[in-house]
Amino acid sequence: MAAIVCVIGSCISVLVSRRLFSATGLRRRIQLFLSSLISGATVWSTHFIAMLAYEPGFEHGYEPVLTGVSLGVAVFGMLAANALLAYGDGKFHFIAAGAGFGLSVSMMHYIGMSAYLLPGEIRWDPSMVLMSLLLGCLLGAAAYHRIAYPITRYCWLGGAVLMVLAICSMHFTGMAAFSVELSPYYEVPQQFMPDATLGLLIFAVTILILVVGFAALSIETNLEREALEKLEYTATHDHLTKLPNRLQLSRKMDECKELMSRDENLKVAVLTIDLDLFKEVNDLRGHAVGDRFLKEISNRLKTACQEHEFVARTGGDEFVALKVGFQSIEEVVSFAERLHALTSEPVDTEEYSLSIGSSIGIATSISDGSDLDDLQHNSDLAMYRAKLQTEANICIYDAEMDRQSRDRLLLINDLRQVTSSSQLELAFQLQNDLKTLEPIGFEVLLRWNHPTRGMVSPAEFIPIAEETGLIREIGIWVLRAACFEAAKWAKPLSVAVNVAPQQLAQPSFIEELSDILIESRLPPGRLELEVTESSIIDDQAYTLKVMHKIKAMGVRIAMDDFGTGYSSLAALQAFPFDKIKIDRSFIQDVNQDRYRTAIVRSTLLLGEALGIPVLAEGVENEQELSFLQAENCDFVQGFLFGKPMNLQDVQEFVSPDPAVRAIQAQS
Numbered sequence: 001m002a003a004i005v006c007v008i009g010s011c012i013s014v015l016v017s018r019r020l021f022s023a024t025g026l027r028r029r030i031q032l033f034l035s036s037l038i039s040g041a042t043v044w045s046t047h048f049i050a051m052l053a054y055e056p057g058f059e060h061g062y063e064p065v066l067t068g069v070s071l072g073v074a075v076f077g078m079l080a081a082n083a084l085l086a087y088g089d090g091k092f093h094f095i096a097a098g099a100g101f102g103l104s105v106s107m108m109h110y111i112g113m114s115a116y117l118l119p120g121e122i123r124w125d126p127s128m129v130l131m132s133l134l135l136g137c138l139l140g141a142a143a144y145h146r147i148a149y150p151i152t153r154y155c156w157l158g159g160a161v162l163m164v165l166a167i168c169s170m171h172f173t174g175m176a177a178f179s180v181e182l183s184p185y186y187e188v189p190q191q192f193m194p195d196a197t198l199g200l201l202i203f204a205v206t207i208l209i210l211v212v213g214f215a216a217l218s219i220e221t222n223l224e225r226e227a228l229e230k231l232e233y234t235a236t237h238d239h240l241t242k243l244p245n246r247l248q249l250s251r252k253m254d255e256c257k258e259l260m261s262r263d264e265n266l267k268v269a270v271l272t273i274d275l276d277l278f279k280e281v282n283d284l285r286g287h288a289v290g291d292r293f294l295k296e297i298s299n300r301l302k303t304a305c306q307e308h309e310f311v312a313r314t315g316g317d318e319f320v321a322l323k324v325g326f327q328s329i330e331e332v333v334s335f336a337e338r339l340h341a342l343t344s345e346p347v348d349t350e351e352y353s354l355s356i357g358s359s360i361g362i363a364t365s366i367s368d369g370s371d372l373d374d375l376q377h378n379s380d381l382a383m384y385r386a387k388l389q390t391e392a393n394i395c396i397y398d399a400e401m402d403r404q405s406r407d408r409l410l411l412i413n414d415l416r417q418v419t420s421s422s423q424l425e426l427a428f429q430l431q432n433d434l435k436t437l438e439p440i441g442f443e444v445l446l447r448w449n450h451p452t453r454g455m456v457s458p459a460e461f462i463p464i465a466e467e468t469g470l471i472r473e474i475g476i477w478v479l480r481a482a483c484f485e486a487a488k489w490a491k492p493l494s495v496a497v498n499v500a501p502q503q504l505a506q507p508s509f510i511e512e513l514s515d516i517l518i519e520s521r522l523p524p525g526r527l528e529l530e531v532t533e534s535s536i537i538d539d540q541a542y543t544l545k546v547m548h549k550i551k552a553m554g555v556r557i558a559m560d561d562f563g564t565g566y567s568s569l570a571a572l573q574a575f576p577f578d579k580i581k582i583d584r585s586f587i588q589d590v591n592q593d594r595y596r597t598a599i600v601r602s603t604l605l606l607g608e609a610l611g612i613p614v615l616a617e618g619v620e621n622e623q624e625l626s627f628l629q630a631e632n633c634d635f636v637q638g639f640l641f642g643k644p645m646n647l648q649d650v651q652e653f654v655s656p657d658p659a660v661r662a663i664q665a666q667s
Contacts, residue, residue: 002049005206009042010163012213014156017147019220020086028086035082038213040075043105043167045206047112050171052202056180059119066115070108077104085144094148098141105136105167109174120182128177132170139166238313240291241298249312249320253372256324260370269332269364270375271321272383273301273339276393277356278317285352293347293354300342309335320376329366329396336360336394359386363397408464414450415461415470419477423449426481427644431496431615431637434629441494441528443637444482445644446474471500476512483520483527485647489654496528496558504531505542510549517553524554530581532560544575551576558615563599572610580607584618584638591627604631 016035023031048067081100084093109132113122139162146159236248244252256268275297282290294317301311301319311321323335343358361382363375378397386395418424428442448456465471479497486495503509517524529550547557558579559572563586572580582603590596600616607614616628619638628636645653 001203002046002053005042005049005203005210006046006164006167007160009038009046009206009210010167011156011160012210012217013039013042014143014147014159014163016213016217017082017085017144018150018156018159019217020082021148032079032082032086034213034216036075036079038209039078039082039101040071040104040108041206041209043078043108044071044074044112045202046167047109047171048202051112051116054175056118058182061117063115063117066111070112070115073111074104074108077101077107080104081140081144085148094144095141097148098144099137100140101144101163102133102136102138102140102166102170105140105170106133106174109171113174113178118180118182119184119186120180121186123179123181125177125179128173132173132177135173136166136170139163139169142166238298241295241313243298243302243319244310244312246312246314249310249314249322252310252312252322253376256322257372259324260365266324267326267365268370268372268375269323269326269335269362270372270379271323271332271336271339272361272376272379273311273319273321273343273358274360274383274387275317275343275356275358276387281354281356285354289349289352289354292349296347297343300345301339304338304342311339320379329364332362332364333394333396336362340393357393359383360394361386361397362394368397411456411461412464412468412470415465415468415474418448419473423451424474424477424481425449425646426478426485427646428495428650429637429644430641431494431635432641434625434633434636437641439493439641440635441496441526442486442645442650443496443530444478444498446478466500466502469502472502472506475500475503476516479513480516480520483516483522485650486526487520487522488651491654492523492526493654494526494528494556495522496530498530498560501532504546510546513550513555514553517555525556528556528558528579530558530560533562540574547575562603572606572612577612579635580612580614581637582614582616587616587618587624587628587638588620589624591623597627600628601631604633607634608632 013035016031016038019031020028020035047070048062077100081097081104084100085097088094088097110129116122143159143162143166146155146162150156150159236245236251237243238245260266260268278290278293281293298313298319301321305311305321308324308326309321310324311319314320321335321339323332326332340358340360344355346353346355361379361384363378363382365375368375368378382395382397386393389395425447427445427447429445430439431441431443432438433440446458446462448458448461450456462471465474475498479499482495482497486493506512516522517527531547550557556578557576558581559575559577560581561583562580563583580603582600586596586599586603588596590600604614613634615635615637616624616633617637619625619628619636619640621640624638625636625640
């Protein structure tokens, strides 16, 4: 019975003591008390149940006060030892804790033995007593080392075995240290209950303590496991859609890598899915509707996945899917088509029925290598290619995409340095009064003379600059250079500069514009800023405030590319424009195309009704010019009046005489 108590109690004691390191605050203090109570009760009950098994052959008994004191010494001694283990600071604090455990066992043993009543006097062998102390401390330190520094998950078993050895070696060595010198002068009081009954009582109480301890340990372990499972789920799943997130995707990809290392014939495909026009859903319907839309799409994607298929949400409206163990690329394409069909089906809400579709890029280990990180990158490139395509929403990666992507990254890197070099150049295109055909000003155009690429088209680098935010720095450079150049002209011609949406959104734009006008000494009335409808749609209230400040400075504002957006009439009504510029796409062959004719006439009538002059871009022949004159257009701009001029040509154009032209050319 003593052996059963010792083994079970030691196992529970070690398990509870191990939790002292992970617990904090009140939870650690409760664990400390619980582990000390279980350890102390285990040592005390092992001792006394073993003593009850000892039959000396004459009358004997137990003094109740010292017996109780020995239990208190065991519990509080374990409390001190476990406190050292839990709060000790240092690499070898377990030695002090283990020694405290051994001393507690020894003190309990010898106090308990002093409560053992016999008809004689107990004598002790000092060497054996010292040996029992050393064995208890050394084996206790070894047991606590296993608790404090586990190497494997099963080290607690070694700690329990060492704890049992510490208790037993101390007890039996201590029993070998005592002898009894009988004497008729010592009277043993009559026992209040038989040894067997007392043993069963002690055993029952101890088992009750151990059961309570084990139950508490089990409850806490289950609660901790549930908490860890919830934490793990939260960390690996998207909180909105409940789909696996980027972390879980990374783990899944690691699993696939492991499978591919075992089976070189295993094929894996990575699909990047991006919802089309999802931003418009948020902007027009609100984020609450957008969230419901995402939940529905995510649920469809999740339920559509079959065996060896996996999908995760990696961004706002971006998903990544994996397919493992297929035989041909057609199976992957079929998987992609299934996902695309699900994203294209309408999502019905209480008020709306929304349908947007998606763009999907595919990269597989069949032809694109076995590195899954590279496959994910390649599928991402293919997805962007799919977005640019109008004829297909699914694109399979090829090497040309990677080359274009690298080329784009190099271009971005070069673009970051462009304002600090002399690579940027300004070109000036004439704007003329249609009634007199006299020049009224210039529109400033930007050119990039790359040292190795040559002239880079604005159609190539301006969209990249807008995407990366570099357009802010480039736009300010253009504005500054144009104002300083126009300020030197002898003729007071106006200068029109395009302003990107990102510039208007910049809080410092008004201050920078004011500084440029002051430094260049250009009259504000000669500067015209051209903005597109996309500049004002995202945050109309803020943009309207900025435009009123610009107008208050005396700078004019023109709406550029009129007719290409979807809110032109509302914008003209709400914003203080000084000019409307009809996009060149409507002017080309306007005299031959009845649809373009109708659009241009409508715009001219609208400008006349609102009192806003209209400029037509892209006039390239006499027929287009005659049509615009007949329709009473105000201003024109185009190749018919000359190609864009470089800086030297402009200086010559605006100079009043040859002598001034020579001086300006030198400057």
